[in-house]
Amino acid sequence: MKKILTLGLSLIAMTAAAASAATITGAGASFPYPLYSKMFAEYKTASGNDVNYQSVGSGSGQQQIIARTVDFGASDNPMSDEAMKPAPGKLLHIPTAIGAVVPSYNLPGVTTKLNFDGKLLADIYLGKVKLWSDPAIKKLNPDVTLPGLPITVARRSDGSGTTAVFTDYLSKVSSEWKTKVGSANSVQWPVGVGGKGNDGVAGIVKSTPGAIGYVELIYAKQTKLDFGAVKNRAGKMIVADNGPAALAAEGVVIPADTRVSITNSANPNAYPIASFTYIIFYQDQKYGSRTEAQAKDLKNLLSWMVSTGQQYNEPLDYAKLPANAVNKAKTIIASMTYGGAKF
CATH class of the missing domain: 3.40.190.10 (Periplasmic binding protein-like II)
Incomplete structure (x- = not known):
């Protein structure tokens, strides 16, 4: 009888817990x-x-x-x-x-981390830089043997905050990008293959030799994609990580409603696409x-x-x-x- 009573009380407690869970x-x-x-x-x-x-x-x-x-x-x-x-x-x-948005890429045979700057990224996504052996890429990566592969641009097909962050950065560093494309969750892309979500873009890059795509840092790491360093406003090549991403917000006045952009930070050690x-x-x-x-x-x-x-x-x-x-x-x-x- 005691066991039955105990079991009954346990069932009542479980039912009550389930009812209270939201x-x-x-x-x-x-x-x-x-x-x-x-x-x-x-x-x-x-x-x-x-x-x-x-x-x-x-x-x-x-x-x-x-x-x-x-x-x-x-x-x-x-x-x-x-x-x-x-x-x-x-x-x-x-x-x-x-978080940090990184330029991830798939270049077979290239083991050195590539360098990018805002103008180069804008020109790639404008369709002006079409080959990995382009002089603009070689200039930032003089010690890397770059293949003559065509660049496949991967970008988001859905309304995306990652797109808004990336295009906000490009609009700050390229007047041509700001004029022709601008910044928003969804933009009229000049070139590229669309993927849904960060995982969709990462998937395109992973499966396409010669591809480049912008993804949140963890997606590049989880899918073991190479990703490049990006030159910040102070002229330093910065590899995305917790510290450099955090520095993008250092010294920024946070408004009462917290709505603020921290891309292209003036902090000399900050990662610029954060x-x-x-x-x-x-x-x-x-x-x-x-x-x-x-x-x-x-x-x-x-x-x-x-x-x-x-x-x-x-x-x-x-x-x-x-x-x-x-x-x-x-x-x-x-x-x-x-x-x-x-x-």
């Missing part, structure tokens, strides 16, 4: 997906709450949070005021990490059929991501948030309301 939904950037996968698995262990995150690209993440089909959107580029106009409520942004990645959510959480409990679950997750969760950034090749960004993020999270009242 599922938080998010969608957007592939840039932080490896990090978010780790974070959300650890968060479930810590809280019991599931986070269902779909890596569908920043553009889709922005659209889904406007449509209120997810609890949060994720984007590597912050939404502009114009982009937020269709939202039925005030949207907030918080950064969660800093960016915050953002979570986007509604300030007032009372909409549709949402309960206050759901609002609290989201708030708790966001608070954890900018505090305890930061320990997972560096092991996955993302930089942790600087203290000023953490403080701004905490202030934004604290401003969340439910039906106009703080909770």
Whole structure:
């Protein structure tokens, strides 16, 4: 009888735990997906709450949070005021990490890490530099024997924050790029083969001798792709890593809403194609059929991501948030309301 009673109490406890566990939904950037996968698995262990995150690209993440089909959107580029106009409520942004976008390439027989600068990358993506043996590439890599392979340009086919970061950088370093193409989640590419997500671009580069593509650092490392050093504003060739990516934000004034670009940093040791990645959510959480409990679950997750969760950034090749960004993020999270009242 005692065993039956104990079993019954255990079943009741398990049922209660299952009932109290929440599922938080998010969608957007592939840039932080490896990090978010780790974070959300650890968060479930810590809280019991599931986070269902779909890596569908920043553009889709922005659209889904406007449509209120997810609890949060994720984007590597912050939404502009114009982009937020269709939202039925005030949207907030918080950064969660800093990542680096690298020029990855597939050049059989070339074992020396290649050097790039902004003008060369712009000219490759403008279709002006077509061969790996082009004098512009040789000039930056005088000691490398370069093959006469044609360059296959790989780029994103979906609305992408990684694209926004990369094209933001190119627009800062090439007036021709800024005039002809510009910067956005989706642009009219002069040349190239499209892949969906960072993994799609990495896959094209991996399978295509002569290819070059821009991907978040962890995707290059996970797929064992070669990636180049990039000359920064101070004239130094910098290889992407946690430290140089973090330095891109050093000394940057973080605005109250945290929406800021850190590409082409003036810091002499910074990697130049770096960016915050953002979570986007509604300030007032009372909409549709949402309960206050759901609002609290989201708030708790966001608070954890900018505090305890930061320990997972560096092991996955993302930089942790600087203290000023953490403080701004905490202030934004604290401003969340439910039906106009703080909770």
